[in-house]
Amino acid sequence: MRIVVGAALVREGRVLAARRTRPASAAGRWELPGGAVESGEDEAAALARELREELALADVAVGDRVGPEVTLSEGRVLRIRACRADGEPTALEHDALRWVGPDDLDDLDWLDADRAVLPALAALLDGGRGRGAT
Numbered sequence: 001m002r003i004v005v006g007a008a009l010v011r012e013g014r015v016l017a018a019r020r021t022r023p024a025s026a027a028g029r030w031e032l033p034g035g036a037v038e039s040g041e042d043e044a045a046a047l048a049r050e051l052r053e054e055l056a057l058a059d060v061a062v063g064d065r066v067g068p069e070v071t072l073s074e075g076r077v078l079r080i081r082a083c084r085a086d087g088e089p090t091a092l093e094h095d096a097l098r099w100v101g102p103d104d105l106d107d108l109d110w111l112d113a114d115r116a117v118l119p120a121l122a123a124l125l126d127g128g129r130g131r132g133a134t
């Protein structure tokens, strides 16, 4: 089973969404930055590498799982983990980045798999705002 890890990179009550450029079927749609875990890596190492490659972020702190594991095509699964990192992300592989608050999550055209994670993302952001996650 191939694992794809995505980062719920949270800052000031918002999460970073990134707009894909490839393949054509996914271009223009939003995802959480990340990618496939390579052999010899654990999920935290894979996320740290992907956030360096995709966003030029160093010193990424990888935290707990967020939301359900989502089944993708070709025997892959998507797992999201909460992340923190200092510094401004730079879009090296995406064509847009956006910090999204809990009330705006639904407005983006997310990849299909990510839709299953949105309720947990909203709860994570609401919790961070101190309003509780009810």
Ligand SMILES: Nc1nc2c([nH]c(=O)n2[C@H]2C[C@H](O)[C@@H](COP(=O)(O)OP(=O)(O)OP(=O)(O)O)O2)c(=O)[nH]1
Residues within 6 Å of the ligand: 004, 005, 006, 031, 032, 033, 034, 035, 036, 037, 072, 078, 111, 112, 113, 114
């Ligand atoms: N990074 C990421 N990938 C996602 C998300 N949701 C989702 O369905 N995917 C899918 C899209 C891709 O088929 C796959 C990740 O591929 P990728 O192109 O981002 O990562 P990668 O560089 O490791 O892939 P590859 O070039 O080795 O094929 O997972 C998400 O939120 N983040």
